[in-house]
Amino acid sequence: MNEQFNHVIAKMEPMLDQLSATAPLNRTELGGIPERGVYVFYEDESPIYVGRSNRLRQRLLEHGRRSSRHNSATFAFNIAMAAATDAGISLPETTRTEIEAYPSFRSLYDKAKERVAEMNIRVIEIKDPIEQTIFEVYAALALQTHNQFENH
Numbered sequence: 001m002n003e004q005f006n007h008v009i010a011k012m013e014p015m016l017d018q019l020s021a022t023a024p025l026n027r028t029e030l031g032g033i034p035e036r037g038v039y040v041f042y043e044d045e046s047p048i049y050v051g052r053s054n055r056l057r058q059r060l061l062e063h064g065r066r067s068s069r070h071n072s073a074t075f076a077f078n079i080a081m082a083a084a085t086d087a088g089i090s091l092p093e094t095t096r097t098e099i100e101a102y103p104s105f106r107s108l109y110d111k112a113k114e115r116v117a118e119m120n121i122r123v124i125e126i127k128d129p130i131e132q133t134i135f136e137v138y139a140a141l142a143l144q145t146h147n148q149f150e151n152h
Contacts (some may be wrong), residue, residue, distance in 0.1 A: 024120035034125035064117030079112035
């Protein structure tokens, strides 16, 4: 096994401990967060979703912004897709852009963005892109979040 990889893997558990020890923030408290890193959305103190960005504040706001589209509010889009399935709403297998335009889906999507906007967030600064990538997956698995890691 590669020594560099082992070095990165050895950092994962301490980084998760550091992330978990940070105070949860809401959307109005994002001014002092680092520029690059990994974030976790929490609902009722339970971790729900892990993401990463090199522009954390803007990215976090996009997730719950009413005007955000499927490519910037992906977490809310996934919540709305699950809600559509639960409600028995049949959506065609097509592009996200077309699904987003369906009126029955649109209201679910708007509610999902509002829900995400109310969630608390924890962040950890991770500047290295390889460490960000590996930690995003590690944290999602360790925290048992609802990440899908599917390409879209």
